[in-house]
Amino acid sequence: MFTRRLLMTFSFPETTRSAGGPIRERRSESPKDDVQETLVRVAGGMLRSVPRLLALVDVPRRVGVHRLFSCPATGSEERSSVLRVQAVMTDPDLGLYQPPAAVRGMTVLERDAFTQTVVVPAIRIPTRVLNRLVKSLKKVALQRPGLKRVVDDDDDDDEGNETDREHRLLLLDPHSIKSAESFGPEEAAALKALGVEPEIRHYRLKLMYENLKSEEVLRAVLPEGQDVTSGFSRVGHIAHMNLRDHQLPYKNLIGQVIMDKNPGVTCVVNKTNTIDSTYRNFQMEVLAGEDNMVAKVKENGVSYEFDFSRVYWNPRLSTEHERVVSLLRRGDVVFDVFAGVGPFTVLAARRGCSVFANDLNPESYKWLQHNAKLNKVESKVTSFNLDGREFIRGPLRERLPDLIERSGSSPAVHVIMNLPALALDFLDAFRGLLRGETDRGPDGGVLPKLHVYGFSKEDEPERDVLERAELRLGTALRGRCEVHTVRNVAPNKEMMCVSFDMPRDVLYGEDVVEEGCSEEPSPKRLKLEETQE
Numbered sequence: 129m130f131t132r133r134l135l136m137t138f139s140f141p142e143t144t145r146s147a148g149g150p151i152r153e154r155r156s157e158s159p160k161d162d163v164q165e166t167l168v169r170v171a172g173g174m175l176r177s178v179p180r181l182l183a184l185v186d187v188p189r190r191v192g193v194h195r196l197f198s199c200p201a202t203g204s205e206e207r208s209s210v211l212r213v214q215a216v217m218t219d220p221d222l223g224l225y226q227p228p229a230a231v232r233g234m235t236v237l238e239r240d241a242f243t244q245t246v247v248v249p250a251i252r253i254p255t256r257v258l259n260r261l262v263k264s265l266k267k268v269a270l271q272r273p274g275l276k277r278v279v280d281d282d283d284d285d286d287e288g289n290e291t292d293r294e295h296r297l298l299l300l301d302p303h304s305i306k307s308a309e310s311f312g313p314e315e316a317a318a319l320k321a322l323g324v325e326p327e328i329r330h331y332r333l334k335l336m337y338e339n340l341k342s343e344e345v346l347r348a349v350l351p352e353g354q355d356v357t358s359g360f361s362r363v364g365h366i367a368h369m370n371l372r373d374h375q376l377p378y379k380n381l382i383g384q385v386i387m388d389k390n391p392g393v394t395c396v397v398n399k400t401n402t403i404d405s406t407y408r409n410f411q412m413e414v415l416a417g418e419d420n421m422v423a424k425v426k427e428n429g430v431s432y433e434f435d436f437s438r439v440y441w442n443p444r445l446s447t448e449h450e451r452v453v454s455l456l457r458r459g460d461v462v463f464d465v466f467a468g469v470g471p472f473t474v475l476a477a478r479r480g481c482s483v484f485a486n487d488l489n490p491e492s493y494k495w496l497q498h499n500a501k502l503n504k505v506e507s508k509v510t511s512f513n514l515d516g517r518e519f520i521r522g523p524l525r526e527r528l529p530d531l532i533e534r535s536g537s538s539p540a541v542h543v544i545m546n547l548p549a550l551a552l553d554f555l556d557a558f559r560g561l562l563r564g565e566t567d568r569g570p571d572g573g574v575l576p577k578l579h580v581y582g583f584s585k586e587d588e589p590e591r592d593v594l595e596r597a598e599l600r601l602g603t604a605l606r607g608r609c610e611v612h613t614v615r616n617v618a619p620n621k622e623m624m625c626v627s628f629d630m631p632r633d634v635l636y637g638e639d640v641v642e643e644g645c646s647e648e649p650s651p652k653r654l655k656l657e658e659t660q661e
């Protein structure tokens with residue numbers, strides 16, 4: 129009997145945090161009921177009412193972590209009432225392929241060893257109605273990568289008969305069709321209308337490595353009962369994995385399988401450490417394919433090139449880049465303090481903004497300039513290779529008085545600070561930044577708008593990042609800022625963005641560093657953040 133395997137991660141962002149974390153693995157013949165039942169068991173009593181399961185979405189073909197649904201648990205708008213469930217499903221055809229025992233424990237990929245003959249249902253269709261009927265039976269036809277589902281009817285060959293040219297066989301999904309009675313009303317009607325008997329035949333089908341999905345191959349190879357999740361991030365031609373310890377003996381085979389099964393992937397790498405402390409890039413090991421780390425990607429319609437092993441790039445930030453840049457208007461001036469290879473910078477420049485972009489990593493600086501040229505916006509981008517604090521107190525400070533004065537009529541000034549592990553700590557660089565300059569008051573120009581990123585593991589991430597920003601600035605922001613949740617980085621870790629107009633008293637006031645507000649964060653805190661990203 130076909131069973132579907134569910135891997136569920138529960139994340140209860142706020143009030144029910146204690147229930148978050150565990151990954152549950154279940155086998156179920158009725159996955160939807162099973163998820164509902166598990167939600168009741170895990171969440172009931174902790175949430176004010178049990179969440180209603182809205183939908184269980186099948187995840188065909190690709191196996192990975194998919195957010196299947198998220199549902200308001202209580203109907204209230206509070207963040208605390210949002211329950212997220214993620215699930216990984218194995219392929220519904222799992223029951224079809226029973227791998228040869230010899231492949232278990234294989235560390236060097238031998239593709240031929242996966243070949244297996246299985247018996248599948250088929251229906252004999254006269255060639256004259258073939259196209260029409262194949263269309264009508266699409267839902268119950270066998271679907272496998274690289275597999276023809278219409279085959280010759282040469283059943284009688286053993287007896288010396290010729291292949292029947294008048295008929296073909298349509299292979300059917302054994303999970304949908306077990307007998308002539310399995311066809312649904314629409315399919316049965318189509319068969320009747322075209323005069324085809326719903327007689328089921330058995331066809332011996334040779335399944336080969338090419339017809340298997342990566343999940344099936346890995347499940348066959350890795351020790352039984354262990355998780356084979358083969359999710360990866362795609363950065364151009366590079367598939368970027370984060371293998372667990374039990375998968376490491378099979379790392380090269382896993383890499384090869386991922387490459388074989390994902391067209392366009394020509395290099396598979398595994399992260400070998402946590403994110404690097406300063407430049408936010410990963411150390412990585414090539415598992416399979418070419419040793420070429422220069423990736424070409426497209427994000428929000430913009431092309432970027434960079435050496436993925438030496439700079440920071442996160443394909444999950446495209447929506448955030450787009451969101452912030454959509455707030456900008458043509459002619460605005462942007463200071464991108466931690467610019468990386470330019471995803472905010474280039475997009476903003478293409479929107480008609482003038483951008484001053486900075487990154488401490490010489491390699492990011494190099495690719496930032498390259499990407500500005502690549503997208504023909506180099507005249508709009510001035511780049512720097514400085515520490516963020518030096519950039520704020522140097523190039524930004526030099527230009528600010530003028531820009532504030534001009535801003536009364538048109539351009540706004542935006543400062544983007546995306547280094548979530550540390551950016552909030554850099555805010556004190558703005559204290560007293562314009563001390564000595566004439567403050568002409570609200571009529572003397574508009575002050576810059578900041579968009580500052582921070583990670584939070586607190587139960588109330590909005591409040592946490594806001595308080596940290598206030599502490600660093602030495603002034604209250606409540607009621608005059610917006611806090612946006614960017615994404616859930618880990619089960620108990622959120623990436624947040626605080627946006628606010630820089631308060632006058634901060635810029636023109638005294639530069640007093642509050643107690644508990646040292647220039648650099650403690651190494652202990654930094655380390656904690658890094659292991660989680």
Ligand SMILES: C[S@@+](CC[C@H](N)C(=O)[O-])C[C@H]1O[C@@H](n2cnc3c(N)ncnc32)[C@H](O)[C@@H]1O
Nearest residue numbers: 406407440466467468487488489515516546547
């Ligand atoms: C999280 S990445 C963000 C890159 C880019 N803005 C984006 O959204 O993808 C942070 C960047 O800050 C740079 N960085 C780290 N420490 C820095 C510092 N002290 N001063 C300036 N840049 C720094 C890193 O090299 C990295 O490129």
